[in-house]
Amino acid sequence: MSVVDFARFVDDLATQSGGAILPFFRAAFSTEDKARGGGAFDPVTEADRAGETVMRRLIKQTFPGHGILGEEFGTEGADAEYVWVLDPIDGTRGFIAGLPLWGTLIGLTRHGVPCYGLMNQPFTGERFSGDGKSAQYRGPHGSRRLHARRKADLKDAVMATTDPRLFAEGPDRDAYGRVEAAVRLARYGTDCYAYCMLAAGQIDLVVETGLKPYDIVAMIPVIEGAGGVVTTWDGGPAAGGGAIVAAGDPRLHEAALKLLRP
Template identity: 50%
Template structure:
């Protein structure tokens, strides 16, 4: 990729994340915030903030890069004519957003035919941003800037594992997850995309989830891989359009977790 395009993509992904901070914080913890339910058999909330953030990014892309594709959670996909696609989850963790918890984030990624190669996980309320790809792997926040680098924990017995929900998927998926959880030192829940950011920051070792969509995992893939980690499905292949995800800090932890998931 030519240097000017690299520079434009990095500039734009920061610009989009900045704009998303402003828009999400206009609604976060405000009285009267409500949500529509997108699910017929559960609770899959969407708020005015979700839709507004994705729309503003789409509008800016239509001006700046009209040939790029768009895949987002809230609106119909736009096919690519350039070979690049922006993957947007305007608020990953809408349940947390709706509850007033700061454990949600804005996910933006750029992907080509090989997958996501640039991504950002942004937490507007805390003011933290995790950027990975195109030779960059950095975190910025209240404590300043820091390089992203995954941990080298060699043994699952010393590992910290995260997942958003304890009821991770099907009964078989729950049993597989519990095999890994039992083998780990510590398991915690409920962090949404922030868990992936903690893995890239070198604070934890594993994130295991199921039932994901592409917009849930594209940005975390780019950020974690830039930090030296690994993200695959539970069988070691590409996560692809979503589904199961096994994010690990290093090859040793990844192999041990995958063996238990498939035991």
């Protein structure tokens, strides 16, 4: 099956999962803390589980030989040629607060390498997708190709991170602080939307830490398809998660790496 065929299937996954998730948004629903009081609040909702359940069922029905890695229900068939990497609600804290800065992340890897990804925001009706070679936006105002913005200097850059307090005190927080001090503007609380805005040329730099594969795999083909760069802080592949830096311009990415790991 070609990437084009996968794209059609991913659109169906997005539509079906969005239908399961959206009724919970800005409504009453139960929330649990996966950290169970043992660390930073790590929420999971009925909506998270409903969205992933729908996607897993469709994948198993259509591609029974494929693997699945999902945030809520773990991993099946990790050694398969194709593995789907799912985060039904990336930005659960925003979801709980009724803010539309969240999205469903649907990624596909082949032999462990991200080959297609989509972020679906069913409340705003926006979808950001890519295959590593090109990236597209579809939404209420039409469709267009995505192109990351070219800015070489940190002093001119707009950056984003989910929350500076997520960086552990010490070297990691100091490293993040050096980057934030060097940029023009920093914004918080954007989760997966930050990567979409980077691909769309609105944000120049995203710096995160502690990510899981399901937090980033879907966004890698979108960022790269728009002409951006995404790696770990030491310049390695981003698909495994961890400390991540993404930039719209390779020169900006290199400048950020020098501050993150001087």
